[in-house]
Amino acid sequence: MQIFELSFVAAVLLAATPILYAALAGAISAQVGVFNIALEGQMLWGAFAAVAGSYYTGSAWGGVLIALLSTALFAVILAVGSARWKADPIIIAIGTNLLALGLTGFLLRVLFDVSGSFSPRGLEGLPKMGFLADVPVIGPIFAGQTLLVPLAFVVIVAVGLWLKATPAGLRLRGVGEHPDAAASLGVNVPSFQMWATILGGALCGIAGAQLALGNVTVFTENMTAGRGWIAVAAVMLVAGRPLWLPLACLGFGAAEALGFRLQGIGAPQQLTDAAPYAITLVVLVLTRIRFARSRKVSV
Known part of the structure; x- marks a missing residue:
């Protein structure tokens, strides 16, 4: 089996796309000063809402729309809690991640009377560009x-240029970098933070x-299987530069796609499954080292 070929590039793009949307959500939240680690739960909710929406509407695009809107609504918990009530966004995010995990499993049993997975006959998937x-x-x-x-890359470039x-x-960047200065100029800082977080939720819905x-x-x-945490690592890696997100996320996508290819030539599944998360740990360590060095230089 050939590992590096055009089909491998296609597999990399496929694996990286959900992470790209979620990472963009995290990057937008970071721009307004909200460190969003709720990406995992929001993406999981978006995946459930998309499948349920596609099942009930009979349309894959209907499922995407329902996922976008419902995940934006789900993100209101973090948006209002952190921006309006000034609660710790880390604690709220952990709570929403656990809520999404439990709620999707519960609704799977209540709505469809199944557990584990749901793939009914005739479920509409998104059409391919054949x-x-x-x-x-x-x-x-x-x-x-x-x-x-391809829309993921267009959106990231558009948001980065915007x-x-x-x-x-x-003004949005100013809210995150100097909130007191922005407030002194009449900018409603909590409103910017809230709507940016809700927009991030909508993007996580598309990711799911x-x-x-x-x-x-x-x-x-739990089909997201840590992809939201990989998106968090990508946000930390690019350090507030959204235009670099595709490069970071494609690296994670390449690790996942390579893992599947290596399974095909006999590599242990446990080893290949761990590859994206091992890279995530390396990224976090390197980010921490870079942060420590930058603080040392500034001092």
């Missing part, structure tokens, strides 16, 4: 992908929808 199949190079990479895959080049984007209806067509309990 019309690109005959295009050289691009075809093997994108023909089997959903529209949400933050750097527009008055609203600069891509995971449950694009990467596969099924919902399983």
Whole structure:
């Protein structure tokens, strides 16, 4: 089996896309001074909402819309708690992660009378871009992908440029970097923080929808399996520079895709499954070392 080929690039993009959307959500929250570690729970809720929405509406895009809206609503818990009530966002985020894990498992039994996984006959998955199949190079990479895959990179570039080049984007960054100065200029700091966090929730809903209806067509309990935490690591790695997110997330996606390929040539499953999370730990250690050095230099 050839590991490095165009189909491997396609697998990397597929694995990285849910992490990209979730990491962008975390980066936007970080820009307004909210360290969002609720990405795991929000993505899991988005995956459940997408599958349930697709099942009840009979449309995959209906499932995506329901995932987007319901996860934005789910993010209100963190947004109001941290921005309006000034509670610790870390504690709230941990609580919402546990809530999403328990609530999705509970609703799986209540709504569908199943446990473990839900993949009914006729469940609509997101359509693939098969019309690109005959295009050289691009075809093997994108023909089997959903529209949400290339859209992720477009959205990240658009948000990165918006933050750097527009008055609203600069104001949003100012809220996170110097909230007191922003408030003195009449900027409603809690409102910016709240709406940025809710927008992040909507992006996590799209991440979950891509995971449950694009990467596969099924919902399983705890199917995010740490991808939200990988997104948190990616946010820490880029240190407030959203335009670098694709590079960081593609690295994690490559580790996951390589793990699947290595399983195909006989590598132990336990070893290959651990690869993305091992890389995440390395990233966190390197980020901590970089932070310590920067503080030492500033002192």
